[in-house]
Amino acid sequence: SQKIEQNSEALNIQEGKTATLTCNYTNYSPAYLQWYRQDPGRGPVFLLLIRENEKEKRKERLKVTFDTTLKQSLFHITASQPADSATYLCARPSGGYQKVTFGTGTKLQVIP
Amino acid sequence: EAQVTQNPRYLITVTGKKLTVTCSQNMNHEYMSWYRQDPGLGLRQIYYSMNVEVTDKGDVPEGYKVSRKEKRNFPLILESPSPNQTSLYFCASSPWGASQETQYFGPGTRLLVL
Numbered sequence: 507s508q509k510i511e512q513n514s515e516a517l518n519i520q521e522g523k524t525a526t527l528t529c530n531y532t533n534y535s536p537a538y539l540q541w542y543r544q545d546p547g548r549g550p551v552f553l554l555l556i557r558e559n560e561k562e563k564r565k566e567r568l569k570v571t572f573d574t575t576l577k578q579s580l581f582h583i584t585a586s587q588p589a590d591s592a593t594y595l596c597a598r599p600s601g602g603y604q605k606v607t608f609g610t611g612t613k614l615q616v617i618p
Numbered sequence: 619e620a621q622v623t624q625n626p627r628y629l630i631t632v633t634g635k636k637l638t639v640t641c642s643q644n645m646n647h648e649y650m651s652w653y654r655q656d657p658g659l660g661l662r663q664i665y666y667s668m669n670v671e672v673t674d675k676g677d678v679p680e681g682y683k684v685s686r687k688e689k690r691n692f693p694l695i696l697e698s699p700s701p702n703q704t705s706l707y708f709c710a711s712s713p714w715g716a717s718q719e720t721q722y723f724g725p726g727t728r729l730l731v732l
Contacts, residue, residue: 540720549622549708549723550661595661604649604668605676606721610660 508533508600512609519586520617527581527612529596535574536598541581544593586616620645622724624709630730631699639694639727641709649712650692654705667692699731
């Protein structure tokens with residue numbers, strides 16, 4: 507089966523610093539990876555999608571990279587703010603384009 | 619407002635008592651899916667549907683049923699709930715496929731089976 511791992515359960519950083527979250531996958535490289543944000547008690551909210559042939563994608567203070575050699579995606583939040591505190595999930599397609607496998611998430615805490 | 623709605627939001631039931639969690643989307647999306655979320659296990663896909671009358675199993679379908687009689691609705695049915703189905707459930711929809719487009723998630727249904 508296609509696995510996806512977010513090794514850090516939690517990450518604490520100081521406000522203003524860059525947060526970097528890691529997502530590793532096994533087996534073949536997926537056609538794309540997705541990143542979601544989830545606040546406590548709420549459904550995930552889509553942030554970014556990066557395709558296999560894209561090395562990097564940016565959206566405002568967010569940046570995602572995709573390294574097929576390392577089988578890894580990095581998610582960066584620059585100039586982090588306390589409002590960025592949440593759990594961040596990565597996801598990949600599995601078994602075609604209809605099934606999706608999510609990582610267990612990394613809980614980010616931005617300390618003022 | 620474009621949204622995915624789920625009902626009920628909270629449910630406490632007893633083992634063996636059939637229940638249905640409804641899911642509805644107003645975005646005319648073809649794809650809909652159900653997930654459960656458990657601590658340490660993350661989001662796991664239960665069932666998905668590519669269109670009306672087209673459903674298929676996800677990674678953890680045992681103990682669940684779904685139906686897709688209308689494009690906007692995708693109810694999750696637990697015929698005989700058991701305590702190991704206590705979880706947080708999310709419904710999601712997408713314009714087509716789960717992958718190429720973002721999935722829009724509902725607010726979640728917290729289920730406790732006693």
